Amino acid sequence: MAYQSKDLSVLAYANGFTLWHYTTADLPAIVDTTGYFNAASTMLRVGDIVVANVDTAGTMKAGLFLVSANSGGVVDVNDLTQIGSADTR
Numbered sequence: 742m743a744y745q746s747k748d749l750s751v752l753a754y755a756n757g758f759t760l761w762h763y764t765t766a767d768l769p770a771i772v773d774t775t776g777y778f779n780a781a782s783t784m785l786r787v788g789d790i791v792v793a794n795v796d797t798a799g800t801m802k803a804g805l806f807l808v809s810a811n812s813g814g815v816v817d818v819n820d821l822t823q824i825g826s827a828d829t830r
Contacts, residue, residue: 742767744777749784752792759784761791763806766798769821773806778816787811791818 742765753760765772772795778785785791791806803825806818 742771744780746780749778749781749791757786759786759789761785761789762793763791764794764797767795768799769793769795769802769804769823773818773820775810775817776815778808778818779814782811782814782816785811785816793821795821 745765748765749761749763751759752762763772767777771777772793785808787808787810789808791808793804793806795802795804802821802823804821804823806821808816809819810817
């Protein structure tokens with residue numbers, strides 16, 4: 742798959758910072774590839790955080806992506822910081 746604008750939404754905005762939510766069937770390694778969010782480059786700012794549900798068609802994961810670069814329309818996010826990586830009970 743590829744980035745879908747309908748799956749990116751604002752959760753909160755304050756002081757020049759935006760907290761986003763994004764959901765996708767794409768794997769985390771695909772989403773954190775440089776350029777994945779290029780179509781949203783006019784909205785995403787360095788320092789924004791994207792709360793994400795990824796691999797929704799497989800073994801769903803949730804986590805955070807930090808927007809680490811956005812220059813010349815090219816957006817990069819850091820690797821997924823996973824939330825709830827194990828359920829032992």
